[in-house]
Amino acid sequence: MAFKLDSVVPWGRNMEEYKLMFRLEDNDMSKKIAGFGDGPACFNYEMTERNGSVISFDLIYQFSKEDIEKRIEEVRTTVMQQMRENMDNYVWKNIKSLEELESTRMSAMRKFLSDYEKGKAEGRYVFHELLDKLPYGADYFDIGLSSHFLLMYTSLGYDFHIASMTEMLRVCKEIRIFPIVDLDANKTDLIKNVIDYFQRDYNVEIVKTEYEFQKGDNKLLIIKNRDVI
Numbered sequence: 207m208a209f210k211l212d213s214v215v216p217w218g219r220n221m222e223e224y225k226l227m228f229r230l231e232d233n234d235m236s237k238k239i240a241g242f243g244d245g246p247a248c249f250n251y252e253m254t255e256r257n258g259s260v261i262s263f264d265l266i267y268q269f270s271k272e273d274i275e276k277r278i279e280e281v282r283t284t285v286m287q288q289m290r291e292n293m294d295n296y297v298w299k300n301i302k303s304l305e306e307l308e309s310t311r312m313s314a315m316r317k318f319l320s321d322y323e324k325g326k327a328e329g330r331y332v333f334h335e336l337l338d339k340l341p342y343g344a345d346y347f348d349i350g351l352s353s354h355f356l357l358m359y360t361s362l363g364y365d366f367h368i369a370s371m372t373e374m375l376r377v378c379k380e381i382r383i384f385p386i387v388d389l390d391a392n393k394t395d396l397i398k399n400v401i402d403y404f405q406r407d408y409n410v411e412i413v414k415t416e417y418e419f420q421k422g423d424n425k426l427l428i429i430k431n432r433d434v435i
């Protein structure tokens with residue numbers, strides 16, 4: 207069945223948030239980075255502005271700018287309504303209010319939209335669906351990132367996560383995944399089992415982040431190929 211844009215809730219974060227979620231240091235910013243499930247985040251745009259090297263992969267990049275823009279406007283009110291109803295589940299430290307949240311997210315997504323067609327032409331936004339194979343050789347990227355996608359959508363299942371992350375680890379020297387809880391901020395057996403699986407053959411680390419928006423979402427998973435120092 208063809209993938210439909212109305213099954214996605216596009217909602218994007220900015221570079222400052224990516225830096226905090228993934229503990230990206232200054233020396234990481236000049237590395238070759240892949241963003242999996244970057245959606246309408248403006249990390250790619252802001253990094254490109256700073257001469258960084260980021261390729262973003264997402265299912266929604268098969269759609270036009272107009273279609274993505276329309277979908278963002280469709281979900282905006284519902285997402286903000288849900289946030290209003292669940293305010294107590296969030297830490298209002300970096301982002302201080304619902305109004306600031308909406309303007310931060312909308313600003314990030316507008317930056318993404320302004321860059322989308324140029325970035326697509328430059329090969330920076332690539333339509334790709336995990337768990338499909340990526341058109342790159344081994345260790346092409348230094349770091350692969352996944353924010354609010356892998357491990358979070360537990361309904362995608364164990365096999366999906368193992369195959370997707372194995373493919374990411376083929377083309378990236380290391381991958382970083384944030385957060386490591388499900389959509390309801392719970393640790394799940396699936397997440398534990400996926401981590402156990404990679405611990406057998408890779409260096410696996412769970413590190414605390416300064417970034418915590420949903421309460422308890424403050425841990426980052428880093429998986430490195432053993433031959434990476």
Ligand SMILES: C[S@@+](CC[C@H](N)C(=O)[O-])C[C@H]1O[C@@H](n2cnc3c(N)ncnc32)[C@H](O)[C@@H]1O
Pocket residue numbers: 214215216217218219220242243244245246247263264265266334335336337352353354355
């Ligand atoms: C909640 S958004 C996160 C966007 C961005 N990473 C951020 O944190 O701002 C999740 C993204 O994962 C993408 N996605 C879902 N399933 C996917 C798949 N199988 N392959 C690639 N992208 C997928 C969605 O299209 C969506 O853009």
